[in-house]
Amino acid sequence: MDKIKMTTPLVEMDGDEMTRILWKLIKDELLTPYIDLKTEYYDLGLEHRNETDDKVTFDSAYATKKYGVAVKCATITPNAARVEEYNLKEMWKSPNGTIRAILDGTVFRAPIKVKGIEPCVKNWEQPITIARHAYGDVYKASEMKVPGPGKVELVYTAEDGSTESVLVHEFDAPGIVQGMHNLNGSIESFARSCFNYALDTKQTLWFASKDTISKKYDHTFKDIFQEIFDADYKEKFDAAGIEYFYTLIDDAVARVMKSKGGFIWACKNYDGDVMSDMLSSAFGSLAMMTSVLVSPEGYYEYEAAHGTVQRHYYKYLKGEETSTNPVATIFAWTGALRKRGEMDNIPELGAFADKLEKATIDTIEGGQMTKDLALITEMKTVKVLNTENFIKAIRTTLDNL
Numbered sequence: 010m011d012k013i014k015m016t017t018p019l020v021e022m023d024g025d026e027m028t029r030i031l032w033k034l035i036k037d038e039l040l041t042p043y044i045d046l047k048t049e050y051y052d053l054g055l056e057h058r059n060e061t062d063d064k065v066t067f068d069s070a071y072a073t074k075k076y077g078v079a080v081k082c083a084t085i086t087p088n089a090a091r092v093e094e095y096n097l098k099e100m101w102k103s104p105n106g107t108i109r110a111i112l113d114g115t116v117f118r119a120p121i122k123v124k125g126i127e128p129c130v131k132n133w134e135q136p137i138t139i140a141r142h143a144y145g146d147v148y149k150a151s152e153m154k155v156p157g158p159g160k161v162e163l164v165y166t167a168e169d170g171s172t173e174s175v176l177v178h179e180f181d182a183p184g185i186v187q188g189m190h191n192l193n194g195s196i197e198s199f200a201r202s203c204f205n206y207a208l209d210t211k212q213t214l215w216f217a218s219k220d221t222i223s224k225k226y227d228h229t230f231k232d233i234f235q236e237i238f239d240a241d242y243k244e245k246f247d248a249a250g251i252e253y254f255y256t257l258i259d260d261a262v263a264r265v266m267k268s269k270g271g272f273i274w275a276c277k278n279y280d281g282d283v284m285s286d287m288l289s290s291a292f293g294s295l296a297m298m299t300s301v302l303v304s305p306e307g308y309y310e311y312e313a314a315h316g317t318v319q320r321h322y323y324k325y326l327k328g329e330e331t332s333t334n335p336v337a338t339i340f341a342w343t344g345a346l347r348k349r350g351e352m353d354n355i356p357e358l359g360a361f362a363d364k365l366e367k368a369t370i371d372t373i374e375g376g377q378m379t380k381d382l383a384l385i386t387e388m389k390t391v392k393v394l395n396t397e398n399f400i401k402a403i404r405t406t407l408d409n410l
Contacts, residue, residue: 012043012044013043013044013045013357013358013361014045015044015045015046015047015349015355015358016047016355017076017349017352017353018047018048018049018076019046019047019049019076019079019080019345019349020048020049020051020069020072020073020076020078020079020310021048021050021079021080022069022079022080022081022084022104022108023050023051023053023054024053024054024081024083024085024317025053025054025055025083025084025085025317026083026085026317026318026319026322027317027318027319027321027322027331027333028082028083028313028315028317028318028338029082030322030333030396031082031333031396031400032082032338034335034396034397035335035338035339035342035400038403038404039339039342039365039400039404039407040342042404043361044346044358044361051065051069051072052065053065053066053082053084055084055085055095055097056095058084058104059095059096059101063101063102063107066104066107066108067107067111069081069108070108070111070112071111073108073112073308073310074111074112074306074308077308077309077352078308078309078345078349079308079309079310079311079345080312080341080342080344080345081311081313081341082312082313082338083312083313083315083316083317084104084105084317085317086101086102086103086105086106087101088100103148105148105312106149108302108310109143109144109148110144110145110148110149112143112302112304112308112310113144113195113304113306114143114198114202114302114305114308115140115142115198115199115203115206115302115303116139116140116142116143116281116300116302116303117138117140117206117273117299117300117301117303118138118139118141118281118285118288118289118298118299118300118314119136119137119139119298119299120136120137120288120289120292120293120297120299121292121293121299121336121340122136122293123293123297123373123374124374125373125374125386125387126293126294126297126373126382126385126386126387127387128270128291128292128293129290129291129292130266130291132268132269133268133269133270133292134270135269135271136271136292137265137268137270137271137272137273137274137288137292138206138210138212138272138273138274139273139274139276139284139285139288140199140202140203140206140214140273140274140275140276140281141275141276141278141281141282142191142195142196142276142277142278142281143278143302144199144278145189145190145191145195145278146189146190146191146277147187147189147278147279148278148279149189150187150188151187151189152185152186152187152188153185153186154183154184154185155180155183155185155186156183157180157183158181159180160176160179160180161176161178161180161186162174162175162176162177163175163177163188191226191229191230193229193233196229196230196233197233198304198305199275200216200233200234200238201237201241202303202305203234203273204237204238204241204242204246204253206273207251207253207273208242208246208249208251210273211249211250211251212251212271212272213251213252213253213254213271213273214251214252214253214254214273214275215253215254215255215256215261215272215273215274215275216231216254216255216256216275216276217255217256217257217258217261217274217275217280218230218231218257218276218277218280219257219258219259220257227277231255234253234255234275235255238253258276258280285298286315289314289315293382293385294334294336294381294382294385295314295337296315296333296337296338296379296381297336297382298313298314298315298337299311299314299337299340300312300314300341301344309344309348311340311341311342311344312341313337313340321333321396330395331396332379332380332381332393332394332395332396332399333379333396334379334381334399335379335396335399335400336369339365339366339369339403340366340369342362342365343362343363343365343366344362346359346361346362347362347363350362364407364410365403365407367410368403368406368407368410371410372399372402372406375406376388376390376391377392377394377399377402378392378394378399379393379396379399380393
């Protein structure tokens with residue numbers, strides 16, 4: 010058959026370790042045979058980020074602003090061990106944090122449900138969507154080791170030169186300190202993205218932080234959400250039959266365990282990172298979750314919400330067989346292709362994305378899956394496939410649809 014033509018490129022951000030291997034397999038087996046794939050390629054592998062002094066990460070984010078839609082592979086955020094392993098010039102910041110800071114917006118993550126793989130929390134009848142703020146906090150933090158006794162302060166210097174300071178701590182011994190920030194405008198964008206998404210999907214929206222302890226930082230989030238809701242969204246929510254409410258993050262964690270699902274849980278940046286992993290694992294697997302960054306300007310970046318699967322990569326390098334789950338990475342591609350089709354008025358792209366997602370789910374529900382799913386499925390008879398054979402099984406299902 011003729012390949013589907015594209016008119017505008019996707020921004021393609023390649024990544025690291027086992028997910029980089031998945032990336033190529035998915036393109037070779039599930040995409041390029043069917044689509045005349047047009048991308049603007051950026052290598053966000055750690056070696057290339059190091060070679061370019063991380064300029065490639067910034068370039069990929071600005072390209073996303075230019076073209077509107079990006080698809081991203083999982084990447085390494087280096088720690089001290091990675092600096093040594095990869096002989097890095099410095100401990101480069103999280104690529105996701107850099108890209109999110111440039112694009113702003115909100116990350117929406119939802120589990121991919123398949124029959125036969127039921128949530129660990131048995132009363133979760135419907136998916137729970139995490140809305141994660143995509144800017145600031147610990148991902149843009151400045152930090153230092155305090156070598157010994159002394160005073161650490163936060164100091165604000167206004168444009169007119171006047172200053173305001175607050176004591177962080179009087180150290181009497183070595184320690185550590187961190188300063189983080191956020192912007193009212195970004196919080197406002199986060200709130201509006203969440204309210205709009207809730208209306209679009211007709212789901213109740215929770216927002217949770219810790220304003221009882223963080224009486225200025227977290228309380229500002231709470232206040233901005235409430236002000237925007239009261240001014241612009243309350244009547245719309247009432248008309249849609251859904252609600253918005255604020256709750257403390259610890260109360261939300263307890264409450265979510267007893268819920269039936271079917272709502273959006275909005276979290277600050279780090280809380281959303283942690284809770285999305287918890288939810289994806291509880292619904293099935295870390296590799297069974299969609300993730301999309303939606304900016305207020307209408308830029309979209311689709312990615313797999315999990316890491317680079319380091320343990321499997323080391324096995325792969327030794328020539329050992331792996332059974333790595335590629336589903337989240339497949340769904341990152343389908344999400345980006347669907348959005349590209351919407352923006353360019355190419356319905357064939359959206360139809361292909363729907364078909365590939367169905368083929369992926371049908372393959373699993375037909376009893377062919379990777380090891381992580383085989384360990385938790387309620388199906389009686391399953392066939393555990395290695396990474397490459399699972400992707401090829403999806404292709405066979407796709408060709409038969």
